[in-house]
Amino acid sequence: MYFRTQGPLRWLIAAAVFPLLIGCRSDDAHEEPPKSFEGFSAPAHFPAPVYGFENNPVTEAGFELGKKLFYDKRLSADGTVSCGTCHAQVHGFADHNIPLSFGIEERRGMRNTPGLANLAWTPAFMWDGGINHIEVIPIAPLTDSTEMGHDLAALISFLQTQTEYPKDFETAFGSSEIDTRNLLLALTQFQSCLISAGSKYDQWLTGRTNLTPAENEGREIFESKCASCHSGVLLTDFSYRNNGLDSIFTDEGRMRITLNPEDAGTFRVPSLRNVALTSPYMHDGRFRNLMQVLDHYDSGVKQSATLDPSLSGGIPLEDHEKERLIDFLRTLSDYDFISNHRFSEP
Numbered sequence: 172m173y174f175r176t177q178g179p180l181r182w183l184i185a186a187a188v189f190p191l192l193i194g195c196r197s198d199d200a201h202e203e204p205p206k207s208f209e210g211f212s213a214p215a216h217f218p219a220p221v222y223g224f225e226n227n228p229v230t231e232a233g234f235e236l237g238k239k240l241f242y243d244k245r246l247s248a249d250g251t252v253s254c255g256t257c258h259a260q261v262h263g264f265a266d267h268n269i270p271l272s273f274g275i276e277e278r279r280g281m282r283n284t285p286g287l288a289n290l291a292w293t294p295a296f297m298w299d300g301g302i303n304h305i306e307v308i309p310i311a312p313l314t315d316s317t318e319m320g321h322d323l324a325a326l327i328s329f330l331q332t333q334t335e336y337p338k339d340f341e342t343a344f345g346s347s348e349i350d351t352r353n354l355l356l357a358l359t360q361f362q363s364c365l366i367s368a369g370s371k372y373d374q375w376l377t378g379r380t381n382l383t384p385a386e387n388e389g390r391e392i393f394e395s396k397c398a399s400c401h402s403g404v405l406l407t408d409f410s411y412r413n414n415g416l417d418s419i420f421t422d423e424g425r426m427r428i429t430l431n432p433e434d435a436g437t438f439r440v441p442s443l444r445n446v447a448l449t450s451p452y453m454h455d456g457r458f459r460n461l462m463q464v465l466d467h468y469d470s471g472v473k474q475s476a477t478l479d480p481s482l483s484g485g486i487p488l489e490d491h492e493k494e495r496l497i498d499f500l501r502t503l504s505d506y507d508f509i510s511n512h513r514f515s516e517p
Contacts, residue, residue, distance in 0.1 A: 210230070229360045233360040236360075239517055241253065242254070246313060246321065252319055254358075256272075257273075257284045260514055260516075264287035264365060265284055270455060278318075282422070283454055283456035286448070294409055295409070295439070299411075299424055330349050372499075389498045399481060413436040413437045413438075417436060422436075422454065422455065423436065446461070461500060472484075
């Protein structure tokens with residue numbers, strides 16, 4: 172739900188298995204090999220993260236507490252919705268392929284819920300950039316009346332009365348007294364570790380596999396026609412653009428935050444990582460599949476005063492180019508990420 176409030180919140184935490192000892196005794200043969208907690212680890216082919224961990228180093232206790240909180244429906248006012256309700260791991264931590272998510276009392280949100288991945292590299296959040304720091308993202312969904320609808324003071328008091336949480340906070344932060352700061356830091360530790368860097372595209376970037384001819388043709392088309400916005404290894408330039416969805420705006424996008432008319436109808440350029448898993452698309456989920464998205468850029472761009480200049484004539488695409496682009500976009504799916512038990516509901 173972290174990306175729906177005012178708009179639709181990187182790193183592989185590895186469970187590194189120690190090598191099995193040669194010549195184990197027979198009574199050790201069925202024992203689980205020990206695992207070590209690695210903490211935050213940036214992929215070698217990624218840039219430096221924008222989030223600094225100096226005041227919030229990722230620990231195993233903090234990570235596990237953050238995960239527990241992320242999936243706990245009791246953090247919502249009526250006990251029906253958790254962060255994980257609308258951020259499903261199987262869909263790249265987007266919602267379950269629905270245009271708009273539902274919060275407490277079946278209240279419908281105003282924007283599509285995109286996936287959560289690589290948040291430590293993201294300078295601002297929500298579709299409109301209304302939140303500019305990863306540590307404060309949870310405040311929005313926790314307190315929004317449509318999403319989780321809780322009062323922070325009441326939530327802290329509730330957590331303090333639970334048997335397990337004071338112990339968990341003491342293990343993670345050295346005090347059983349729960350406060351808003353440590354609640355946010357724990358959630359940040361878990362979410363900052365949702366790193367997606369294991370797709371076929373990543374394997375190609377790091378020289379571990381080859382793309383098929385169709386995928387490689389799609390990559391070349393992508394780099395020629397799409398990468399000016401969806402740039403770099405993170406596949407976004409983090410800018411805000413009007414991509415021609417409407418001529419008259421029912422949702423003013425970033426202008427709701429800046430109050431600048433030049434931002435009317437502009438939204439944050441999303442990363443395309445796991446894009447084939449996170450349908451439907453755009454801030455309101457209007458396009459059901461990737462072909463509809465490409466059809467829009469080819470022939471559906473609508474003119475308005477704030478339309479991005481690069482889209483004034485659309486992006487002409489032949490049918491075979493659309494097919495090859497989709498072949499390439501599917502290489503951005505990170506199946507290790509969506510099946511990693513480290514990120515799964517406890």
